[in-house]
Amino acid sequence: MPEGIFCNKKPVETEEELTALLGDTSGTQYYKEMKELDVDSKLLWTTIQNTCKSRIRTWLEICAHCGMCADSCFLYLVNDRDPKQVPAYKIQSTLGEIVKRKGKVDNEFMRMAMETAWAKCTCCNRCGMYCPHGIDMGIMFGYLRGLLYQQGFVPWEMKIGAGMHRVYRAQMDVSEEEFVETFQWMVEEYEDDYVGLTVPVDVENADIMYTVNAREVKHYPEDLAEAAILFHAAGENWTIPSKGWELTSLAMFAGDWAACKMQVESVYEAMERLKPKRMIGTECGHAHRATVVEGPYWAGRKDGRPPVESIHYIEWLAEALREGKLKIDPSKRIKQPVTLQDSCNYVRNHGLRETAREIVSYIVEPGYFRDMSPRKEHNFCCGGGGGFNGIGLFRPQRNKGLITKRDQIIATGAELVLAPCHNCWDAIRDLEEEYEIGIKWSFLKPLVISMLELPDHMKPEE
Amino acid sequence: MYEFITGFMFWLSLGVCLAGMLIRTVLYFRGLAWNLDRVAYKAYPKDGFNGAMRSIYKWLLPFGTHGWRKQPFMTVIFFCFHIGAVIVPLFLVAHNLFLEKKTGLSLFTINNSVADFLTWLVVASAILIVLRRIALPEVRIMTTWYDYLIILISVLPFITGLMARYEVGNYNFWLLAHILSGEILLLAIPFTKLSHVFLFFASRAQLGMDYGIKRGGLKGTKMAW
Ligand code: SF4
Ligand code: SF4
Numbered sequence: 001m002p003e004g005i006f007c008n009k010k011p012v013e014t015e016e017e018l019t020a021l022l023g024d025t026s027g028t029q030y031y032k033e034m035k036e037l038d039v040d041s042k043l044l045w046t047t048i049q050n051t052c053k054s055r056i057r058t059w060l061e062i063c064a065h066c067g068m069c070a071d072s073c074f075l076y077l078v079n080d081r082d083p084k085q086v087p088a089y090k091i092q093s094t095l096g097e098i099v100k101r102k103g104k105v106d107n108e109f110m111r112m113a114m115e116t117a118w119a120k121c122t123c124c125n126r127c128g129m130y131c132p133h134g135i136d137m138g139i140m141f142g143y144l145r146g147l148l149y150q151q152g153f154v155p156w157e158m159k160i161g162a163g164m165h166r167v168y169r170a171q172m173d174v175s176e177e178e179f180v181e182t183f184q185w186m187v188e189e190y191e192d193d194y195v196g197l198t199v200p201v202d203v204e205n206a207d208i209m210y211t212v213n214a215r216e217v218k219h220y221p222e223d224l225a226e227a228a229i230l231f232h233a234a235g236e237n238w239t240i241p242s243k244g245w246e247l248t249s250l251a252m253f254a255g256d257w258a259a260c261k262m263q264v265e266s267v268y269e270a271m272e273r274l275k276p277k278r279m280i281g282t283e284c285g286h287a288h289r290a291t292v293v294e295g296p297y298w299a300g301r302k303d304g305r306p307p308v309e310s311i312h313y314i315e316w317l318a319e320a321l322r323e324g325k326l327k328i329d330p331s332k333r334i335k336q337p338v339t340l341q342d343s344c345n346y347v348r349n350h351g352l353r354e355t356a357r358e359i360v361s362y363i364v365e366p367g368y369f370r371d372m373s374p375r376k377e378h379n380f381c382c383g384g385g386g387g388f389n390g391i392g393l394f395r396p397q398r399n400k401g402l403i404t405k406r407d408q409i410i411a412t413g414a415e416l417v418l419a420p421c422h423n424c425w426d427a428i429r430d431l432e433e434e435y436e437i438g439i440k441w442s443f444l445k446p447l448v449i450s451m452l453e454l455p456d457h458m459k460p461e462e
Numbered sequence: 463m464y465e466f467i468t469g470f471m472f473w474l475s476l477g478v479c480l481a482g483m484l485i486r487t488v489l490y491f492r493g494l495a496w497n498l499d500r501v502a503y504k505a506y507p508k509d510g511f512n513g514a515m516r517s518i519y520k521w522l523l524p525f526g527t528h529g530w531r532k533q534p535f536m537t538v539i540f541f542c543f544h545i546g547a548v549i550v551p552l553f554l555v556a557h558n559l560f561l562e563k564k565t566g567l568s569l570f571t572i573n574n575s576v577a578d579f580l581t582w583l584v585v586a587s588a589i590l591i592v593l594r595r596i597a598l599p600e601v602r603i604m605t606t607w608y609d610y611l612i613i614l615i616s617v618l619p620f621i622t623g624l625m626a627r628y629e630v631g632n633y634n635f636w637l638l639a640h641i642l643s644g645e646i647l648l649l650a651i652p653f654t655k656l657s658h659v660f661l662f663f664a665s666r667a668q669l670g671m672d673y674g675i676k677r678g679g680l681k682g683t684k685m686a687w
Contacts, residue, residue, distance in 0.1 A: 054493025058665055062658040065609050067601035068533055076600070083603035092604060129687065130529040132521055132540075133662055134669035293676060297500035304502030304676060351678015351685075377678075377686060378528060 004033025009040065009152040011256060012163025018173070021163065026392050027156025037152050039110055045103030047147060052099065056143060059135040060096050063088050069137065072130035074380040074404040075120055087127040087137040090116050095144045110153040117144050118155050119394035122386035122401070123253075124344040129378065141386075145255030154254055155391045161250025162259045169266040170214040170246040180242050182217045186225040194229050194458050202274060203239035208316075209276035209308075210240050211247040211267060211291070213284045213422050226445040227282065230317075233455055234325035238280075244270025247281040248422075249290030253387030257298060264295035264306075271307045279310040283443045285343030285421035286385070288312045293350050312346050314355045314420050317444060321362045332451035333365040339372055339414035341405075341428065342379040343421035353377055356420060356444075363447060370412035380404050382419075384427030402431040410437055417441040464634075467641050472564070475645035482652025483660045490664045499672070506675045513674015513685075514667035520687040521666060527687040536594070539587040546584035547616065550577055550623075551644070578627070581620050588617040612655050618643035 003009065005020075007030045012018050024030050069087040070076050076085035083089065094113040098105055105113075121141040128136030148154055149162070164171050170179075180201055187199045200206065208231065216223040231238045244266040251259035271279055281288050292310040296303070320326040340360060346352045353376040360369050372379060383402035388394065405427065409417055419425040419441050428441040496503050503510055520526045530537045551557060554577050558568040572580075592613060595601050622643050626636035650656050673685040 051498055053495050053498055054490045055495075055499050055665075055668055057493075058490060058661055062655060062661050062665060064655070064658065065601065065604035065606070066536070067598060067604065068529060068536060070600040071532060072529075081600065083599045086600045086603065089600075089604050128669060129685075130532065132529065133658065134517060134521075134666040136669060136672075294500055297497055297502075300497065302496065302502060303505045304496075304500075349677045351681040351683030353678075353683060 002036070002038040003152075004030070004037060006030040006156075007033035007037055007152055009150065011166060011259065012159060013166055015167055015173075018160065018163050018167055021156075021160055024156075030156045030159075031393065034111065034153065035107065037107060037110075039103075039105060039107060039151055041103040041105070043103075044098065044105075044147060044151060047150060048099060048103060051146075052143070056095075056140055057099070059133070059140065060092070060099060062133055063092065063135055064133065065092075066132070069127040069131045069135070072127045074124075074126070074383070075122075075401055078400055078403045085120060087121070088131075088135070090120050091137045091140045091144070095140055095147075098144075098147070110148065110151060113144065114148050114153045114155065115394070117141050117148055118158070118387060118391060119397040122344075122381045122384070122388050124381035124385055125348055126344070126378070126380065129348070142252075142255065145253075146257055147255070149255035155387070155393055157390045157392065158250065158254035158387055161387075161390070162254040162256035165246075165249065165251045165256075165259045165263045168214075169244070169263060171248045171250045172214040172218050174214045174217045174246075176242050176245075179212075179214075179217050179245055180240070182221050183224045183228075183240060186221045187228050190225040190229065193460060194232065194454070195460055196458060197225075197228055197232055199224075199228050200239040202242050204274050205276070206237050206239040206274065207277045208236055208238035209271060209274055209279045210238055210282075211245050211270075211279060212240075212282045213248050213287055214246055215248075215422060216282065223282070223443065223445060226449055229449055230320070230326065230445060230452075233452060233458060234320045235455075236320075236325075239274060239276065241267075241270035241274055244268075244273075247284060247287035247291050249287065249295075250387065250390075252286065252290045252294065253390075260290065260295070261298040264291050264299050267291055267295070268299055268307050276308060279306065279308055280313060280316045281310065283313045283420040283422070283425075283445065285345035285423055287422070289345035289349055293345075312350075312352060312355070314346075314352065314359060314444065317448065318355050318358045321359060321448075326448065327453040328362055328448070328451050329453045333363055334416065334447065334451075335365045335368060336416055337370055337412070337414045338364055338368055338416040338418060339370045339409060339412040341372070341382060341417055341419045341421065341424045342376055343424050344379070344381050344385060345421070345423075347379065348377040351377075356418065359444060360418070363444075363451060370414050372408045372412055380408060382421075382424035382427035383431065385423050389423060389426050389430070399430070399434050402427060402434060406431045406435050406437060409439060415439055418444060418447070420444050464638065467638065467645065468560075471645050472641075475648040479648040479651050483657075486652055486657060487660055487664060490661065494668065499668075501668075501672045501676050503671055503675070506680065509674045509679050510671040511674075513672070513679050514670035516684065517670025517673065517687065518663055518666045529687070539590045539594070542583045543587035543591060546580035546587070547620075550580050550584065550620070553577075581624055581627075584620045585617060585624065588613060588620075608655070612650075615643075615647055615650050615654075615656065619647055 073087045079085045094116045123138040123142050125138035183199045187197050191197050249263050383405045388398045524541045525531050553572045555571045558571050562568040595605050622640035626640050
């Protein structure tokens, strides 16, 4: 059987298809169908000829098979140094083979490649820093994911995620109305405690356009209110777009480049429509990477930048604290051992290695901060990046992958982990659930609010 | 025979090597695609250039990067091998006499005992590199006959050179073998994994531009290689 009902080469384009695919619990039928799915070798080879240019071809050619990248990969380390987890081996035995065989690979090979691309690599890009030739396996795995997606060999949740972006321009089934209503409702909930709290919708020429992660709308709506509180306390002139509010991109994890383009263009359209001075995204790593770092290229922007200056939440927070727009009550600073999770997606991949540390200097009592080792751009992936957190089929591998972070955290002796990234936050929550090391973890927003010196106009009348 | 391999063959291999390197380097950079690589190379030439230079420079320094420091044994044998492999062929007195005869030009030369030492160093490090390949599972799993062939092509000129140098057995035989293996090496450079002698710089430059432009460079963050 070539194309299955659920598992096929066609992206999910409609709400009905999405519902049907979601109805196939855990992708049982989906993965059964995948075993029969044909490989379109001609398409595979043409795609490679059109898109695999000198950078990746040279990487594949000159790799010295020296193994210096082995130790850089947390999945190699945590899987008892299994040679099959060496980054170069993983990419040579998948993408390398496909190129060598000019796309003539079979179903079994493609399923092996799928497992390698999504369960043996989180696209954290750490190995690229340790290869003498500057070969970045994370980039190549991203590319491989695109090839696999095109052929229908993609984990069930990833296909759904990409479909969500295609249908809703959000990673979950959250409509524009739902987003605005949830935001307004949350703000109302908090209004009594924070006088004057509002959420300005679709205001043109604001200083800040704020974008979020659909998960906040669905599962953590208090995060929306917290963002409003901090903007309000800082006296910012901000707004949310009713359309183009989603910062994330599961399409990027899935390798669905067309959906990536659709998704970021919706945000860029909002920027062009509302003409804010800056766009600020929530505390999410991959979302920042997708919309700010990679997005401009998907949208064909030659300068590699979004239409308006776009920064990560921590950049705004550091600035607001530095400039005194937000004031911290020193007596309420964190007074317990605390560490920080550097997100690969904006630290290694966007240079923000000092920003969160600056925030730490304002919110942690001196002497309580413990850095992880390695840290900053050399930090290890949380264990759940690149979509790993969300794939049921690869849950055991993911849980194993969490051990690196678990041990890094234990070594710091910290009781609290600052995790200004949704993926990292999830991974750390899961590692606590799985291994019970007795830690707490948090985004920055609630912590900052808990120690904020509220401006008088926001204080409720006693 | 001697005439042929020091005449026609010499010019052919040198010409193919130089032209091959040039063409492939040009093709490499022409094949970089801002939209596929997702790096705005042309929009930020200065940041790209600085990033590229840093990325090359840091990795040329022994123990200059986290990667080198993490693997001290590999770093030592790697640099011993490569320093010798670059310096001896270019700056050996005998090579430069030969070159002068052929072209009227010659380069700076090194003392013969230094050359001897470096040559032995190349051979010894090559042996250690091979042993490392066999001993470490993470290297062994990727190693193919092709990797050994490349090492063989690279060290043969040094081994034959030593044989000729110490006149082990028939000097003329070893001299011919030395010249021939050197020419094979030159011919292999553009067409095999040995292309890394120039593509190393290209590939490092590319990742340097990526970091210098997209991954933090424009934010003023210099990647800590
Ligand atoms: S360190 Fe680089 S050259 Fe060596 S095996 Fe890994 S990818 Fe290949
Ligand atoms: S990108 Fe990260 S997870 Fe993937 S192979 Fe490299 S180090 Fe391992």
